[in-house]
Amino acid sequence: MNANSIIKYLLTLDKNEQQKVFNFLEEKLIIGSLTTQIKEDIKENRFASGKVCPHCKSNEVSKNGKYKGKQRYMCKSCNKTFTDFTFSPCYHSKKDFSKWLEYIKCMVAGYSIRKCAEIVEITVPTSFSWRHKILDALRLYIGTGHVSGLVEADETFFRLSYKGNHSKNALFTMPRKSNKRGPNSKKSIDEEPKKRGISKNQVAVMCALDRNGNIISELICNGRMKYKDVERLFKDRIEEKSILCIDSHKSYIRLDSNFDVDIQKIETGKFKKGIYHIQHINSYHSRLKKWMDRFNGVATKYLNNYMYWFKWIELFKTDKDSMKCKRLFVQSHTSYSNTKIEDFKNRKPLYI
Ligand SMILES: [Zn+2]
Known part of the structure; x- marks a missing residue:
């Protein structure tokens, strides 16, 4: 034959x-x-x-x-x-x-x-x-990466979670009352109204995208975001003369004077201001939230890893599956990383 x-x-x-x-x-x-x-x-x-x-x-x-x-x-x-x-x-x-x-x-x-x-x-x-x-x-x-040119940035929130911290760890005490699991518990996760009622029980993740496909996605703070958080994220990571499209959040207020970038504020409720908009970042966040749903709430100390995992999926989404496997294998085995199982329980959330 x-x-x-x-x-x-x-x-x-x-x-x-x-x-x-x-x-x-x-x-x-x-x-x-x-x-x-x-x-x-x-x-x-x-x-x-x-x-x-x-x-x-x-x-x-x-x-x-x-x-x-x-x-x-x-x-x-x-x-x-x-x-x-x-x-x-x-x-x-x-x-x-x-x-x-x-x-x-x-x-x-x-x-x-x-x-x-x-x-x-x-x-x-x-x-x-x-x-x-x-x-x-x-x-x-x-790595964190950097952005340039026409950049869109916005923050999104995840519920603070101590999942997996208590078992087998006598030293750990819950900083707040545990969220009761019930038929409605899943709904409340990550669906808090944005910018209103932001509490210390939420973690802010800042994402920025440019038109060349670069992505930044980092945990920046616990609770309400301040100017210093935004500054820390963008320092040395946004090219001079870039145009940064953001919403009207007041934390961005001093960015244009301290970072040589042109700030384009998109007022709340408006989607576009000529060619400037934050639709790409909004759609990135909605894909991210939808993707995260399958994990049923991730412990905050591992959230950064999930942000990078999704970022990686977005960066290489046009690759064929076999190419993706090869790339993920090679990239994750190139850096020298010595994670030990015994370090998991004492791990802390990684804010930038
Ligand atoms: Zn040596």
């Missing part, structure tokens, strides 16, 4: 059967070559400007044989050994590389911790730690 006759035969199968063949081929061929490419790309990215020791950043590095098929290196400066994956999310993992790839695929699809655990066949705690190891590393890799 040759390829043509196989294809001819495949066309006679129903959609379900064809899908099974497709999945098989994807698994066997695409994933196999993807694995090789990913490993090569991580190595190339990490050693982009010469071999570097992840422990002490020295360039005095030499090869030191292979262990379980992995190239080892030796640092002449600190005498420590390392591999291409030291201080990356899968460093120290006993699970196969294919499991990590499967997990990355689930993250590209935006699945919950539980759903990822079911698909990859790992426990929920493992799924949780993989998620935040990957996101911590990705956050380091893509």
Whole structure:
């Protein structure tokens, strides 16, 4: 049987059967070559400007044989050994590389911790730690970023959540009464009226977009936003002479005098002022809120990771899925990030 006759035969199968063949081929061929490419790309990215020791950043590095098929290196400066994956999310993992790839695929699809655990066949705690190891590393890799030209900015709010802080941690005391879970509890999350009744029980996330596709999305404060919060976010992150479209919030008031940018205020209730508007940022926020709904409220200390995850999805939304998997894997394994499971419980929310 040759390829043509196989294809001819495949066309006679129903959609379900064809899908099974497709999945098989994807698994066997695409994933196999993807694995090789990913490993090569991580190595190339990490050693982009010469071999570097992840422990002490020295360039005095030499090869030191292979262990379980992995190239080892030796640092002449600190005498420590390392591999291409030291201080990356899968460093120290006993699970196969294919499991990590499967997990990355689930993250590209935006699945919950539980759903990822079911698909990859790992426990929920493992799924949780993989998620935040990957996101911590990705956050380091893509960074806050900067914007220029025609920029839209606005803030959005998430309910402060201490989810996951109390169990197994005797030192933790709730700073406020716990939100009772009930049939209406989900509705109240993230649906507080904007700019009215903002309390310390909310976290402000500031997002800014420009027309070149750059995105900033950061937790900036707890409760009502002040000028100093906005200043801290934009300092060195907005190019001079940019045009910044914002709503009429008074926290932006001194931006134009302190930052050489042209401020275009869009009055409350109005959507457009000639070519200036905040429709892109409003639509980014509504996509973000809709996407976050599936996670049923994220603990504030992990919210930043979710902001970066969504930012990443938006940055590469036009890529094909296989490209997205490769990109997410490589980018999250390029930076040196050493998240340890024991650090999770004492983690604090990351405000910029
Ligand atoms: Zn070293």
